[in-house]
Amino acid sequence: MLVAMTQWLTLSRAAHLLGISRVALQKRIRDGELPSFDGMVDADQLQRAWPQLDLDDSGSFEKTRAIREDAFAKRLRERVLPSQEALAQRVFAQSQELAELQRTLTRYHRLIDDLRLRLESLPPSLAGNLGALVDEGLAEAISLPPPAEDLRALDAMLRVMSAHVTVKPSGREFFVEGSETLLKAALRAGLAPNYGCGNGNCGLCKARVVAGEARAVAPSDYRFSEAEKAQNHVLMCTCTVHSSDLVLEVLEAGLPEDIPEQRIVTKLRAVDMLPDDVLRLHLQTPRSNRLRFLAGQRVTLGLPAGVASASDLHAELPVASCPCDDRNLIFHVRRPASADFQDGGSGALAAALFAGGIKPGAEVSVWGPWGRFVLERESARPLVFIAIDEGFAPINSLIEHAIAVDAAESITLYWAASRPDGQYLPNQCRAWAAALDEFHYRPVDLAALDGALASDEGVKGADIYLAGPARLVDGLAQVMLARGLPAAQLHVEAL
Numbered sequence: 450m451l452v453a454m455t456q457w458l459t460l461s462r463a464a465h466l467l468g469i470s471r472v473a474l475q476k477r478i479r480d481g482e483l484p485s486f487d488g489m490v491d492a493d494q495l496q497r498a499w500p501q502l503d504l505d506d507s508g509s510f511e512k513t514r515a516i517r518e519d520a521f522a523k524r525l526r527e528r529v530l531p532s533q534e535a536l537a538q539r540v541f542a543q544s545q546e547l548a549e550l551q552r553t554l555t556r557y558h559r560l561i562d563d564l565r566l567r568l569e570s571l572p573p574s575l576a577g578n579l580g581a582l583v584d585e586g587l588a589e590a591i592s593l594p595p596p597a598e599d600l601r602a603l604d605a606m607l608r609v610m611s612a613h614v615t616v617k618p619s620g621r622e623f624f625v626e627g628s629e630t631l632l633k634a635a636l637r638a639g640l641a642p643n644y645g646c647g648n649g650n651c652g653l654c655k656a657r658v659v660a661g662e663a664r665a666v667a668p669s670d671y672r673f674s675e676a677e678k679a680q681n682h683v684l685m686c687t688c689t690v691h692s693s694d695l696v697l698e699v700l701e702a703g704l705p706e707d708i709p710e711q712r713i714v715t716k717l718r719a720v721d722m723l724p725d726d727v728l729r730l731h732l733q734t735p736r737s738n739r740l741r742f743l744a745g746q747r748v749t750l751g752l753p754a755g756v757a758s759a760s761d762l763h764a765e766l767p768v769a770s771c772p773c774d775d776r777n778l779i780f781h782v783r784r785p786a787s788a789d790f791q792d793g794g795s796g797a798l799a800a801a802l803f804a805g806g807i808k809p810g811a812e813v814s815v816w817g818p819w820g821r822f823v824l825e826r827e828s829a830r831p832l833v834f835i836a837i838d839e840g841f842a843p844i845n846s847l848i849e850h851a852i853a854v855d856a857a858e859s860i861t862l863y864w865a866a867s868r869p870d871g872q873y874l875p876n877q878c879r880a881w882a883a884a885l886d887e888f889h890y891r892p893v894d895l896a897a898l899d900g901a902l903a904s905d906e907g908v909k910g911a912d913i914y915l916a917g918p919a920r921l922v923d924g925l926a927q928v929m930l931a932r933g934l935p936a937a938q939l940h941v942e943a944l
């Protein structure tokens with residue numbers, strides 16, 4: 450009998466290879482379509498489960514990746530190769546694996562030859578046709594088409610090009626592309642590691658290398674203690690991975706209270722007018738002082754004295770972008786009703802923005818983050834997001850994060866607008882639905898929202914994230930609870 454050499458892949462690596470989400474893979478395993486062992490899948494069985502997969506046509510992979518990277522700013526799309534040293538080290542590690550495989554194969558060959566000789570030396574009455582059976586079995590095994598050949602080749606290539614990191618104690622995994630830092634790669638994957646300055650000064654992003662090798666790619670002024678050096682501590686913001694695999698012990702934020710309050714002076718980069726009287730505000734933090742927050746949280750924006758005639762204006766707004774890009778912060782601001790103009794708060798700040806009194810280049814203070822409207826980390830339920838009007842802002846942040854971390858088997862977005870065509874970013878929602886099999890986009894008029902939710906069988910079993918003007922979301926939340934939705938599954942952000 451020929452002993453098959455199984456190539457085991459972790460679910461994250463398998464999903465990375467196929468360009469699908471990890472939850473899609475887990476669903477196939479749960480449905481019995483793909484066997485798994487101890488959280489691993491066999492490369493051959495994986496390719497059998499996706500026979501239609503054309504590895505040369507990486508369209509789905511690219512689409513999914515593009516969506517994730519849109520959340521992380523275009524600069525990361527300009528990929529750079531890992532350093533020559535890292536490439537050499539990873540190729541060397543693969544050569545060692547290959548040499549070990551060749552040694553194993555040689556031993557099998559010798560075993561077969563030895564077996565054949567022993568069979569030949571036996572009297573025909575004992576040997577029977579065993580020799581012929583061995584030869585036939587071998588010929589059959591050798592002639593089998595190699596079903597996972599492409600997958601194995603792709604896996605070998607990816608191991609060289611992008612390193613795989615396992616985080617302790619959470620068990621989360623992420624991939625480091627090129628020579629990007631561990632911190633950037635972790636944020637892109639939706640992790641919330643502890644960090645501060647982002648440029649090697651504060652030491653808050655310290656992590657311990659448990660296995661593998663990390664090396665600095667940027668300078669740092671931070672000085673490790675002797676004990677930290679002995680324990681293999683590195684700075685995630687200045688180091689990348691040299692080996693193909695790395696195991697890292699990281700302090701991660703799980704709850705809003707794990708994130709400290711910050712105060713940052715940002716620059717207004719752009720103000721774009723979207724449909725339905727909504728402005729999109731793009732603020733950029735300094736490189737060395739980025740905003741750490743969880744998807745779905747709010748911050749306070751303030752204009753320093755002396756900016757136009759708008760001193761002392763401030764407003765608390767949800768961040769519409771993903772924490773995976775901690776430098777570029779996006780906000781959605783609706784034109785205020787005239788009664789709100791003089792309230793000295795969010796209405797007055799919005800009025801100043803709409804009046805064009807705050808120009809790109811202006812300084813805007815940001816402090817926070819605030820709020821608990823964040824994804825439940827431990828829940829495995831499907832996700833239903835309900836945005837009413839500009840309640841889409843925090844929902845957008847949550848969706849980008851949910852996509853980055855493969856948070857759920859299915860995501861449904863209801864976007865209810867109080868005005869006709871009030872969904873001011875419809876193309877973005879349609880792009881999610883087009884690229885992700887399990888993403889469903891349902892734009893509705895506000896008047897039709899309750900009926901649509903009542904007739905959706907999936908709502909009761911899902912985690913619901915509802916955001917919008919307070920006068921609208923509070924009533925809807927009460928209706929949903931009265932209809933039997935468990936309170937623990939309902940998360941509300943009243944703006």
Ligand code: FES
Pocket residue numbers: 644645646647648649650651652653654655671684685686687
């Ligand atoms: S975040 Fe400050 S040193 Fe890394």
